Amino acid sequence: MTAVLSSERAGNHAGTSSALPVSFRGLRRTFGTGNAAHTVLQDVTFDVAAGEVLAILGPSGCGKSTLLRAAAGLDSPSAGSVVIQDTPVHGIDPRCAFAFQEPRLLPWHTLQANVAIGLPTGCSAKEGKAKVSRLLELVGLDSFAKHRPREVSGGMAQRASLARALARNPGVLLLDEPFGALDALTRIKMQDLLLDVHQAEPTTVLLVTHDVDEALQLADRIIVLGAADDGQGATIVRTVDVPGTRPRDRASAELAALRVSLLASLGVDGH
Amino acid sequence: MSNPGNPFLTGNSVADERAAAATAATADAARTGALPAPAPATGWSPAGVRSRNWARLPLGLIIPAILLAAWQAASATGLFSVVQLPPPAMVLGAAGELLGRGELGTHIAISTQRVVIGFLIGAALGLILGATVGLSKIADALLAPTIGALRAVPSLAWVPLLILWLKIGEDSKVTLIIIGAFFPVFTTVSLALRHVDRNLVEAARAFGLKGVRLLTTVQLPAVVPAVFSGLRLALAQAWLFLVAAELIASSMGLGFLLIDSQNNGRTDRLFLAIVLLAVIGKLTDALLGLAEKWAVKRWA
Ligand SMILES: Nc1ncnc2c1ncn2[C@@H]1O[C@H](COP(=O)(O)OP(=O)(O)OP(=O)(O)O)[C@@H](O)[C@H]1O
Ligand SMILES: [Mg+2]
Numbered sequence: 001m002t003a004v005l006s007s008e009r010a011g012n013h014a015g016t017s018s019a020l021p022v023s024f025r026g027l028r029r030t031f032g033t034g035n036a037a038h039t040v041l042q043d044v045t046f047d048v049a050a051g052e053v054l055a056i057l058g059p060s061g062c063g064k065s066t067l068l069r070a071a072a073g074l075d076s077p078s079a080g081s082v083v084i085q086d087t088p089v090h091g092i093d094p095r096c097a098f099a100f101q102e103p104r105l106l107p108w109h110t111l112q113a114n115v116a117i118g119l120p121t122g123c124s125a126k127e128g129k130a131k132v133s134r135l136l137e138l139v140g141l142d143s144f145a146k147h148r149p150r151e152v153s154g155g156m157a158q159r160a161s162l163a164r165a166l167a168r169n170p171g172v173l174l175l176d177e178p179f180g181a182l183d184a185l186t187r188i189k190m191q192d193l194l195l196d197v198h199q200a201e202p203t204t205v206l207l208v209t210h211d212v213d214e215a216l217q218l219a220d221r222i223i224v225l226g227a228a229d230d231g232q233g234a235t236i237v238r239t240v241d242v243p244g245t246r247p248r249d250r251a252s253a254e255l256a257a258l259r260v261s262l263l264a265s266l267g268v269d270g271h
Numbered sequence: 272m273s274n275p276g277n278p279f280l281t282g283n284s285v286a287d288e289r290a291a292a293a294t295a296a297t298a299d300a301a302r303t304g305a306l307p308a309p310a311p312a313t314g315w316s317p318a319g320v321r322s323r324n325w326a327r328l329p330l331g332l333i334i335p336a337i338l339l340a341a342w343q344a345a346s347a348t349g350l351f352s353v354v355q356l357p358p359p360a361m362v363l364g365a366a367g368e369l370l371g372r373g374e375l376g377t378h379i380a381i382s383t384q385r386v387v388i389g390f391l392i393g394a395a396l397g398l399i400l401g402a403t404v405g406l407s408k409i410a411d412a413l414l415a416p417t418i419g420a421l422r423a424v425p426s427l428a429w430v431p432l433l434i435l436w437l438k439i440g441e442d443s444k445v446t447l448i449i450i451g452a453f454f455p456v457f458t459t460v461s462l463a464l465r466h467v468d469r470n471l472v473e474a475a476r477a478f479g480l481k482g483v484r485l486l487t488t489v490q491l492p493a494v495v496p497a498v499f500s501g502l503r504l505a506l507a508q509a510w511l512f513l514v515a516a517e518l519i520a521s522s523m524g525l526g527f528l529l530i531d532s533q534n535n536g537r538t539d540r541l542f543l544a545i546v547l548l549a550v551i552g553k554l555t556d557a558l559l560g561l562a563e564k565w566a567v568k569r570w571a
C-alpha cells in the first residue's frame with residue numbers, strides 16, 4: 001500500500017502535497033450578537049508542526065467542529081486567527097481538505113465522481129481517474145465505485161468522504177470524527193489505513209474524535225477542549241504528548257494509564 | 272468540457288480502469304475491509320419499472336372508457352336534447368367533417384404552436400429569473416417584491432392591455448401564455464434553490480467549487496425535481512391561458528372553436544374542442560413527464 005501511494009506521489013505535481021505547519025492564535029468564536037451572544041471557543045492557541053498528527057478531544061458541543069471549520073476557512077473566527085505556514089487563513093483555503101462529520105456526498109453522483117470532487121485543481125483527467133480508483137480501493141470501495149451514495153451504507157459513505165479528502169493531497173488534512181459511523185473492525189482498519197497514508201505522504205492531520213483510544217492510537221499529540229475558567233465557552237484544558245511511535249501497541253500499560261487520565265479530563269470516571 | 276476537474280463526469284467509460292483496479296486488488300483490499308462484489312440493488316430493475324408502466328396505461332383508461340359509456344347511455348335515453356348533449360358519434364362526425372375541411376388540423380396546430388412557444392419562453396425566463404433570485408440575496412431583495420406584485424394580478428386583467436399594445440395578433444396571445452408559464456417556474460425554482468442542502472454546498476465549496484461549477488455540480492442537480500414540477504404546472508397554466516386568450520380574441524385555435532361553436536349552437540363541436548384540449552393537454556404533460564423521469568433518474 002505504501003508503494004502504491006509513494007509512486008503516486010512521485011508522479012503527482014498537482015496540489016499541495018507537502019505537509020504544512022498550522023498555528024491557532026488566540027482563536028475565539030462567538031455566535032449571535034447582543035443578548036443572544038454565545039461564546040463557543042475562546043483563547044485557543046496552539047501550534048501543529050508540519051506532518052504532525054494532532055487529535056482534538058472534547059465533550060459533544062464544545063466546539064471541535066467549529067475549530068476545524070476555522071482552519072479550513074469555512075468559518076471566520078470572532079477574534080484571533082489561524083495561520084497555515086506563513087499566511088493566515090482567509091476564506092476557503094485550498095491547502096486544506098476536510099472530511100466532514102457527516103459524509104456530505106452528492107446524491108446524484110457515483111462514489112467515484114464524489115471522490116473525484118476532491119481532486120486538486122490542475123490534476124489531469126487520466127491522473128485523476130487513476131488516483132480515484134486507487135483511493136477507492138484503499139478504503140475498500142472499489143467494487144462500489146459506480147454506486148450512488150444512497151445505495152451504500154453510512155459507514156461506506158463515510159469512507160468515500162475520507163477518500164475524497166485524501167484525493168486532494170492536502171497540506172493540512174482536517175478530519176471531523178471520520179470513523180464515527182464505522183463498526184469496531186472497520187474502524188481499526190481505517191485507522192491503520194490513515195496511518196499508512198500518513199506515512200507515505202506525511203501531511204499535517206487535525207483529527208477530531210470522541211474516542212480516547214483512537215486519539216492515543218493515531219496522534220503524536222492530543223489537545224483536550226473543556227470549559228474555560230470564566231465559563232464562557234471552551235478552551236484548551238490539557239495537552240498530552242503521546243509516548244512511543246506508531247504503530248502503538250493497543251494493550252500498552254502506559255497508554256492505559258494515559259487513557260484513564262484523559263477520560264478523567266473529559267469528566268468520565270474511567271476505572 | 273463542463274466539468275474540467277472531475278474525470279468521471281465527462282461521460283467516457285471507466286470500465287477499463289475498473290478492470291485494472293480489479294486485477295490490482297490484493298491483500299490490501301482485504302485489509303481495508305473490501306466487501307464482496309455488490310449485489311444488484313434489490314427490488315428495482317429497469318424491466319420491472321417498465322412492465323409496471325405498461326400495466327398503468329390500461330388501468331388509466333378504465334375511467335375514460337366508463338365516462339364514454341355513460342355519455343353514450345345518457346344521450347341514448349333521450350333525457351337530454353341533442354343540443355344539450357350530443358352523442359359521442361355526433362362529436363366524432365363533427366371531428367370528421369372539420370378534419371375533412373382541413374379546419375381541425377389548423378385549430379390544433381395553431382393552439383399547440385402558441386402553447387409551445389409561450390411555454391418555452393415563459394419557462395426559460397422563469398428559470399433564469401428564478402435562479403437569479405434564488406441564488407442572490409441582492410437580486411431577491413431587488414426583484415422579489417415586484418415579481419410578487421405582478422403575480423398577484425389576475426391573468427385576465429392583462430388581456431385588454433395586451434390587446435391595446437400588441438393588437439389582436441399572435442404576439443398578444445403568446446405573451447399572455449408566457450405570463451402564465453413564467454410564474455410557476457419562477458416560484459418553484461427560486462424557492463428550491465434557496466433550500467438546497469447547505470451542508471452539500473459547503474462541502475463542495477470546501478473542495479474549491481464556486482460560481483458556475485458550483486451551480487452545475489450542486490445547486491442545479493439538487494433542484495431538478497422541483498424544476499420539473501414547476502414546468503408541469505407551467506404547462507398546465509399555458510393551456511389555461513391559451514384558452515383564455517383564444518376565447519377573447521382570435522379567429523383560429525381550439526379556444527376559438529369553443530366560442531364559435533357556442534355562438535352557432537354547435538354543441539357537438541364544443542364537446543370536440545373540450546375533448547381535444549383534454550387529450551392534447553394530457554399528451555404534452557406526458558411528454559414532459561417522460562423527460563422528468565429521465566432527469567430525476569439521472570440527477571436525483
Ligand atoms: N452556525 C452556528 N450558529 C450558532 N451556533 C453554532 C453554529 N455552529 C455551531 N454552533 C454552536 O457551537 C457549539 C459547538 O458546535 P460544534 O459543532 O463545534 O461542536 P462539536 O464539539 O463539534 O460537537 P460534536 O462533538 O457533537 O460534533 C454548539 O453549541 C453549537 O450550538
Ligand atoms: Mg462536531
